[in-house]
Amino acid sequence: MDFNDVCNTGLVLGLGLTASAQESSSPSKAPKNKACSNFTPTSFEPSLTLGLSGENYHQVVPRKIIDVNKGYEESIDLYRQASPPHSAVSSFSSGRVKRERDLSSEEVEAADRVSSRISDEDEDGPNARKKLRLTKEQSALLEESFKQHSTLNPKQKQALARQLNLRPRQVEVWFQNRRARTKLKQTEVDCEFLKKCCETLTDENRRLQKELQELKALKLAQPLYMHMPAATLTMCPSCERIGGVGENASKSPFSMAPKPHFYNPFTNPSAAC
């Protein structure tokens, strides 16, 4: 169901936006059971077009990273360059079976895992959960990649990890979190949109109720039209004139309408004129 349909059916609000949405293209298999992953309600509301919200994060992340780069992050970077995918990263995974699944699949990471364990036990113990802050460049590249595909296939993950000097697991996690943030952002935007929609429809409902009252009063005052069903009377919301279809509509204030005329505030307000 299109969102326009939702609006046109009356005062009903719902999250039926996905029908007109655009699924983000994904190179890997997309989940077929998830109805609302990554959509942009562009077909009905141009002002609310929503990309992958990368812009926002682009603005936030670098700000932090730039500051960070002066101190901590810079040292991390140097550290990383000195001993590649070193695990200033999360190497606490040594005791976790699930993590091992990811790591053991790649030769590249076998050595990495070993060094991770060593470093952890040396520094913080086996269960330490050290966190890596990605550098500005890493974030930018990840964002760039995310704009192209919101999900990664194993090859892409590997390539990106190599390029960024990160572990594939880190790239994977970054994409997971990025998708989650995108969805959250999208939900917030949708929520705002629906609030506005609700307000507009409430106003419209109020106005129509008022018109109905006026028409009822008019009907009582003018017996000539007493046999006309109220539902067949239409009124243009913009010019506030009662009208209808056909050429005779302009001659008579009342006319027979083929169907109830609902005003959709999100299309063309004056289309009925």
Added chain:
DNA sequence: ATGCGGGCTTGGTTTACCTCA
């Protein structure tokens, strides 16, 4: 057709790190 394991996703949570008052 059915069961199983692996790989993937999402949703939610935890927690290290950062910023700012």
Added chain:
DNA sequence: CATGAGGTAAACCAAGCCCGC
């Protein structure tokens, strides 16, 4: 300068789905 609160994001976990065997 120290500190605590709050925010951000990296990492984790659980559950569910899909697919190949």
